Amino acid sequence: MKLSKLIGDRFKERPADCVIDSHALMIRGGYIKYVANGIYSSYLPLRRTMHKIEQIIREEMDAIDGQEVQFPIALPASLWEESGRYESVGKELLRFTDRSGSPMVLGMTHEEAAVQLVREYGQTYSRYPFMIYQIQTKFRDEARPRAGLIRVREFTMKDAYSFHTSQEDLEEYYIRAHAAYERIFARVGVPEVISVASDSGMMGGNVSHEFMLLSPAGEDSIALCDACGYRANMEAAECITEPLPASASCLTEVHTPDCHTIEEVCDFLHTSPERSCKAVVYQKNTDDSYVVLFLRGDREVNETKLTNFLGCEIHPAVITEDSGLTAGFIGPVGLTKRLAAGSTVLFDRSLAHASDLVCGANKPDYHYTGLSVERDLAAEYEAYGYGPSAFRGTDSAADYGISFHDFAKITEGGICPHCGKKTIRISRGIEVGNIFQLGTKYTEAMHMEYTDSDGSVHTPVMGCYGIGIGRLAASVCEAHHDEYGPIWPLSIAPWQVHLCAVRVDDASVRACADSLYEQLNDAHVEVLYDDRSVRAGIMFSDADLLGIPYRIIVSPRNLSEQCVELVSRDKTLQEKVPSEAVVDRIRQLIYEKQ
């Protein structure tokens, strides 16, 4: 391929709307072009990189006994009604009606289609386990696409679905899939990707992992413990709160004029936020009923945990007069008799056994001090619906059963839920893949069954495994670039060698470069040949933007020394090689890396 024929423009200026480097470099290097919000066309260099990533994924999926299939993009809504997701998934699921009036969806994930495809095939135990996967375009109507290919609305994805006769068999396979994912990320050039425990969200199931590339450009927050190796998405990480010393102070109403925030109240009363009981109020999306969550003042709400507990989406509350709530002064004491019917009151685990707390008094400009959760709230909330003894646990928070739950965000410097040390650190990460133990959520809802060797009928257990191909390409770029362009790993670089003929109007340069181009092609080395009559500066900045691992420079000066220059994009290699030896040298370098 000659660079002079390569379609797409390369330029120096960073586009104003690009927040992260990979986005800017992919626009500047002629990899992608904006079409609509979160929707891009792509040019040849990115196509080639994506084909290579796809081929690596295919090989690794086949190596764990996967079979490639293809599901439709447009699916009948009836399939999603079978699983219940037609109702439960939000606006990111694109729903439409076809010309005959039938409701349809654009598949943003394909659990339903996978079950539909193998429901009959999988009727006998002897056919298990098996795994199917596809590489296909998906559409997800994201509310906030961002960061170029990191979060888009239309994307190419590898999604895989495995089927098993037992949870144990799924778990064994899950380990194989996890290992395959590690090989994939290593092969595409990001061995530093780590897996973290994650929240299963709308997929259902219990155990799941995300594969994260740690990067400031990421939109996920990850809790890491350097002491024991614990890693989890902040959405899923358990928050452990160290109890404060108990105190027997009395519940006392105090006047707190002009105090509107936790900080102001604590300042006014000369106490600290961890000695306060804070209220955060939401409404359920389903019926707008109120959800009042109390946490210790130094904790933040983890809305994913709250949503999972409630089983429905929520939004920040609009507090009306008939809510029974006094904005700014909401507290748990006496709240249950004021609250609108249908409301829910929840307590975060950080409040278990807590005492000597400041809390709102449910009337303007008044707070309580000296609140002891067990002493002052047990009777009211056990009567309200928490049941007998709900508030009278032992000193272990777990003993409170359903009464106190984990609704809080883990924090930097917090306690590791695995080793108990105060070693948690929070990093940003880009999610480049995920794996889920789905269980029987889909097979049960869609009536997939198999007959076992003893004639008994069971529901198969499923796992699912996703990788976004475009996001992975962008993540590799994010991990491996400099200010001048991407530094593609050899395994997924659009080409292997970038051949630059500097001063191509010089007959000996032209002859040497043309000959090398032919030799490299004959040797099946993928070469991009820049034979344009342009300044060396333009040539090299274009080469930097294309990020090809090896560069051969033919110039009058080199040729005067009977050499060409061989440099690597990552600058670790820079040598002069006789022009007749450079093809062998390149082949050797490529061979070493494979």
Add this chain to the structure above:
Amino acid sequence: MKLSKLIGDRFKERPADCVIDSHALMIRGGYIKYVANGIYSSYLPLRRTMHKIEQIIREEMDAIDGQEVQFPIALPASLWEESGRYESVGKELLRFTDRSGSPMVLGMTHEEAAVQLVREYGQTYSRYPFMIYQIQTKFRDEARPRAGLIRVREFTMKDAYSFHTSQEDLEEYYIRAHAAYERIFARVGVPEVISVASDSGMMGGNVSHEFMLLSPAGEDSIALCDACGYRANMEAAECITEPLPASASCLTEVHTPDCHTIEEVCDFLHTSPERSCKAVVYQKNTDDSYVVLFLRGDREVNETKLTNFLGCEIHPAVITEDSGLTAGFIGPVGLTKRLAAGSTVLFDRSLAHASDLVCGANKPDYHYTGLSVERDLAAEYEAYGYGPSAFRGTDSAADYGISFHDFAKITEGGICPHCGKKTIRISRGIEVGNIFQLGTKYTEAMHMEYTDSDGSVHTPVMGCYGIGIGRLAASVCEAHHDEYGPIWPLSIAPWQVHLCAVRVDDASVRACADSLYEQLNDAHVEVLYDDRSVRAGIMFSDADLLGIPYRIIVSPRNLSEQCVELVSRDKTLQEKVPSEAVVDRIRQLIYEKQ
């Protein structure tokens, strides 16, 4: 790959809803599964075949300087508004609104997206010509999906778009693209595919060709001349009508009671349909205005030609009282003064110079005889809007200019528009590809311009080139199958060798087959290994359904002769080969075919 692990069921019974063989065989062989009307999932064997077809297409597109890109499936409606197709294309274009309320479409073809991608790149003449292509899923909301993968709503397509600085350059490239298509069809195993002149339909442009696999299963009708090689889709084929001897009979009103059809009138008046002037009435979809088309009684309307002439879609008319039309008795004489305002009257070329015709008298139960088109209609229609001399041409039909147009269907045994012999025959065909000279329809509408070497600004000229991958796979199956299954050409077969271990419980069979499986894999021969403990009949009928070109049969009987059996799916090869020689023999056979 072991057959025992191959996902998908194979069975004997032809599904009741399968009209054509390839559909039935692809269902029966575990290639595809029905998901919704015109929407299928596919299993591994079809995936492998489609990957091979895609790779062949990629190689041939690259060989004519194409560059692979990718366009989005979901496109903003604004792009289609730029070209004008958002309005002009019918319900097959799926329109929807995204979560932010923006109107969008699912791309069923990508001319707009192609122009959007290269509009800036193509601003300078020196970058021309260039061609981009993609292989991508498309959705077209067909009114009547049918015949399995032949006409579906969701399909994988290779679509290519070329850009040129002149019509001449486009024409040169068009010839290269035509040749590339011929190579593609030959390489996938259907060299018998022919190109025919076609109608450009909604694509715009003038010259276009369809690549047709002649097959009774096809839904297109093709006019072929064996004398000169003329080939055209019936939609586009010019209809030549031999004039009848002139006659000077007078225009006479006659009473024709109970005559409702052309045949009844002609019977009653002892004349033949070719001596009649028939009216066919439509309404425009845009405003429901009437279109009255007169043809010679022995001609049928070619609605594609009529639609192209009118520039809008039409539907059969509902004749109301205020239309001015007398159903069953519509004739051209005096019609213009009765007809509702806004109506259109058209004459087919078959009526040019015609005389002594029967036609309706525009009142119930009356016809005219002795109509001479030129003598009796010139004054009325030249006044009506056809302009002076419109009806007074010379004896060449072409001289009539716009007055008489070709609106009729070419017929079996009709006159070849190329060589003039009465040699036309009509065949059915499956359209497996098409190429269009688009001209400047899209570039002009979307303001794509380039600066020429002299500084002048011009609009580039476009071509476009499509192949449906799934339809091509089904067409190859349609062309190459027997009652037991597909007979895949080696180049696109899901695997190259099908290894059957008959009586695998026999230790020597197991040992030999296992060893051959290993040897074939080591030799990079694609092998599907049937090591199931099933009857030979089941094994062979499954092998027939999978249609793999070469089959190696290991059985106790063969082994007793120190041989294995090597047969080809098309039955042209059947030999006994020493088991230690069969891998070399297979490699030789594969090598010969490549």
